[in-house]
Amino acid sequence: MTHYQTEPADIRWTEGRPASPRFEDHYWAIGDPSEEKAFVFPGQHDLAARWQTKQHFTIVELGLGFGHNFLATAEAFLKAKPSGILHYFAVEQFPISRETLDQYWRSRGHPLYERMIETYPDLIANWFTVWFHPSIRLIYVFKDANQALPEMEAAVDAWYLDGFKPATNQAIFNPFVYQQVARLSKPGATVSSFSVAASLRQGLSASGFTVTKRAGFGNKRELLFAANSGTWKPTNCEHLEDEPLVIGSGLAGIGVSEALDRYGIRHQLIASTSHTGASCQPAYNVYPQLSLVPDTRANFSLAAHYFVRQHAANFNEQPLYWRSLDQTRHDRMNRLSELLPVSLMRVDGDAVLFPTAGTLKPQDPEITPRHVTRIIERGQGWEVLFDSGEGIEANTIILATGAATPSFLPWSMKTIRGQSMTIRCDEELPDLYSGDFGLSRLSPNEYLVGSTYALDDEGIDVRESDVQTLKQRLLSHFSTAEITPIAHHTGLRAAFPDRMPGFGESLTHQRVLQEDHRLERSLEGGLRVQSAISKGEREGTSEVRFFAAIGFGSHGGTHASLAGESVAEMIAGAPRALPRSMRDKFRPDRFDPSRG
Ligand SMILES: Cc1cc2nc3c(=O)[nH]c(=O)nc-3n(C[C@H](O)[C@H](O)[C@H](O)COP(=O)(O)OP(=O)(O)OC[C@H]3O[C@@H](n4cnc5c(N)ncnc54)[C@H](O)[C@@H]3O)c2cc1C
Structure with missing residues (x-):
């Protein structure tokens, strides 16, 4: 056992x-x-x-x-x-x-x-x-x-x-x-x-x-x-004075929005059409990310994988074959499969099979297109300003802005560029595959092949070198495949230094904003969450809340739905469905320098 x-x-x-x-x-x-x-x-x-x-x-x-x-x-x-x-x-x-x-x-x-x-x-x-x-x-x-x-x-x-x-x-x-x-x-x-x-x-x-x-x-x-x-x-059930505002409509924003819907909480979903997020893929491979010891990250991933199978709109459950030509990675995955129930993963020939994996193909959500330039804390709530010069007010904000988050708050995050491609291939390839690269069938002879991973690279141009890398990886596993790239997709992932997502209520942003010198620095650095009130004025404004669902790195497909549920249950005033220590580990403000 x-x-x-x-x-x-x-x-x-x-x-x-x-x-x-x-x-x-x-x-x-x-x-x-x-x-x-x-x-x-x-x-x-x-x-x-x-x-x-x-x-x-x-x-x-x-x-x-x-x-x-x-x-x-x-x-x-x-x-x-x-x-x-x-x-x-x-x-x-x-x-x-x-x-x-x-x-x-x-x-x-x-x-x-x-x-x-x-x-x-x-x-x-x-x-x-x-x-x-x-x-x-x-x-x-x-x-x-x-x-x-x-x-x-x-x-x-x-x-x-x-x-x-x-x-x-x-x-x-x-x-x-x-x-x-x-x-x-x-x-x-x-x-x-x-x-x-x-x-x-x-x-x-x-x-x-x-x-x-x-x-x-x-x-x-x-x-x-x-x-x-x-x-x-x-x-x-919490009576909210106004509609929460979800900023960002990638997988994280969708996860929060779907969860708020389950609680019957009316809300607004706004997103910038000029910002290329990470959620630009035609499909996402979904399976749990595990480690040899069941740590918080692996337990969250297992719970999130379970949740996304139950609840994400447009999730299609299908077996995923994981295979790597790298002996160390191959051995590690084999060892992992001995630790988990065969219904979740098991060795199948020279691959590891995840029978309950799948693909997520989220549909574009209904959004109000707005590019947020500034979020200002006023006595009674947040004022959110757009590049059009207009603005709206909200008591509850949920920031789901992916790689754009560090321009709003001083939270340390890494940006990781990725490129994938849609190919045509008349040879039969697996429907869902992962390991040295990802593959998922989009239509009878079209597949998505992904993806490259370039840390601290913010370029979203399509690169021929990435196309060649993806081709080589595919051919190293399926040498006879004749492929024709027909579309390319690039995006910027965002990850925290510990590679774990961040979701829940941010408490430190208030402390950050309370300290004048921090505020000055924020303004100097062009940060866009600011306060226009003093500490005294803030007291008694507990209705004003700031949440985030960010830092999903390469696994937003698996993790964003449960993170959204966790945020929504807090807004709804419902009991928490994740263990306290897990939620503490995933606090969105854990890399705020003011936490010391
Ligand atoms: C090439 C590639 C392949 C991938 N493959 C997989 C996969 O197979 N499986 C998987 O699980 N994950 C995969 N990922 C990772 C996954 O895409 C991310 O984890 C996920 O999309 C992150 O979603 P997000 O909502 O946090 O961020 P984003 O998708 O980046 O969304 C950010 C949102 O914020 C909005 N925004 C930003 N700034 C502003 C502003 N100022 N005003 C208003 N709105 C703003 C944007 O418009 C956008 O809607 C892949 C990523 C890449 C790049």
């Missing part, structure tokens, strides 16, 4: 009832599990009454198991037709395999089970977010609760503690977890569990909950119900 993969649940079936030898316990009591689970979990929280208003309602379940609680809750939510959004964190350290789950639910039947199977992630120790339904966001957290809960940022309304019996599962039932439950709970948040063990009752009481025993299901005498101190109030 590797660090990437989770240990799957070990299940023993006796008389149609599953048990876990590890936890010396059954997954449910004798009888109909759906009825028992619906009674003990969604049945205890007065959900229909609490779902009346337009709100973010957050449930955390510890112990997803077969998914009974989630399916029952989702079904009840859809039946209640509330106007808000249900965010459901399903924490599970030993997930059941997709095959077992499918077999189980196929024989039982449930109106929503197919969607669960369809969205069920590979068994990798990570967080995976999916909009299960336009009003239900499901976050699978395949992690130990002790690691997962400290990473969560959410205002939780209800908890389902469904992780076997406390005596054999102290990984869930322990004082640290109870403290985390208290930390994340809203006033009046509710908890239910099938167990009334003294340790659980005492633990929750010590964390500030009022614990009661209620009548249990069937022949079980009791169940546990607990309520946090204070009065429960709904977390209303």
Whole structure:
């Protein structure tokens, strides 16, 4: 077992009832599990009454198991037709395999089970977010609760503690977890569990909950119900005074815009038609970027690859063959394939196959064409000025300006020129290929071949030397291919020094602008985000917010959708679907010199 993969649940079936030898316990009591689970979990929280208003309602379940609680809750939510959004964190350290789950639910039947199977992630120790339904966001957290809960940022309304019996599962039932439950709970948040063990009752009481025993299901005498101190109030969906302004309509701007749409947040998307961004390709190869140890970057890439498959408009899933003639790269990829589930990547002949890779062919979004020359902070919001001399005001700005970002803010970024070409080739080439170069089929005999990589080069001219480089790479893999270049595409990628994207809210720009000497330097350098207010005036203007989604380097196709989701959930006031440490690592202002 590797660090990437989770240990799957070990299940023993006796008389149609599953048990876990590890936890010396059954997954449910004798009888109909759906009825028992619906009674003990969604049945205890007065959900229909609490779902009346337009709100973010957050449930955390510890112990997803077969998914009974989630399916029952989702079904009840859809039946209640509330106007808000249900965010459901399903924490599970030993997930059941997709095959077992499918077999189980196929024989039982449930109106929503197919969607669960369809969205069920590979068994990798990570967080995976999916909009299960336009009003239900499901976050699978395949992690130990002790690691997962400290990473969560959410205002939780209800908890389902469904992780076997406390005596054999102290990984869930322990004082640290109870403290985390208290930390994340809203006033009046509710908890239910099938167990009334003294340790659980005492633990929750010590964390500030009022614990009661209620009548249990069937022949079980009791169940546990607990309520946090204070009065429960709904977390209303953020009411935004004005429409957020997304600047930039490349893959990052599209990712943010699609995510804002999912939250029903009206916004404006503006972009310069005179700026050649990186998103100028007819297609983008999409597959996760991995490392030999599952670090933050690789985990983000896995989560982003999962997300883009579920949500990006015009994503076409198809197998990608990765092959390199460089022995070191070849060996590394082979080693990686041993660490990950075969459903994600596996050795296939002399290549590595990514069965769930694909291509993204985004359509041009509807934009308002505007070239932004200056962004000025005023007391009540941002004033965004255009080269036409006009301007507009906005409280919330999302900068998605790719390689143009350093002209707005003093954030260290690298510019990387790239060139690719569309070719005609009558010989059959793979539909999707990567490694020493990228290849994707655009039509029966046309392919996109990419791409060159020139650091600190800002030229966007088409270069014959790049055409020759691409030709040679292609011919070194497919020597008999006769190709005719028919179009060329150049663009400028933008990357941070650590090669990781930057997304989320920028907090340091305020500090930068507050310091007069910095402001002067900004003006001298021609930087275009400025402040026209003093520190005192800024206080009380917390509605004024500045976000960014930038630095996607060579992987915007895979990473921009989830980054957009992360930005949109912050604007919407929803719980965060990525672990806190990951979001900290990807802060867009992490290379702001003023952070020290
Ligand atoms: C040749 C090449 C091949 C590539 N192949 C792949 C691939 O196969 N798979 C993959 O995942 N990635 C690939 N990439 C990388 C991918 O293209 C980028 O990661 C992605 O496009 C970055 O998107 P972005 O939105 O951050 O930036 P950009 O696409 O650069 O968008 C920036 C936006 O900001 C706007 N803007 C800038 N300045 C202003 C201003 N002053 N006022 C208003 N608007 C402004 C621009 O008009 C543009 O809309 C490739 C890149 C290149 C160059």
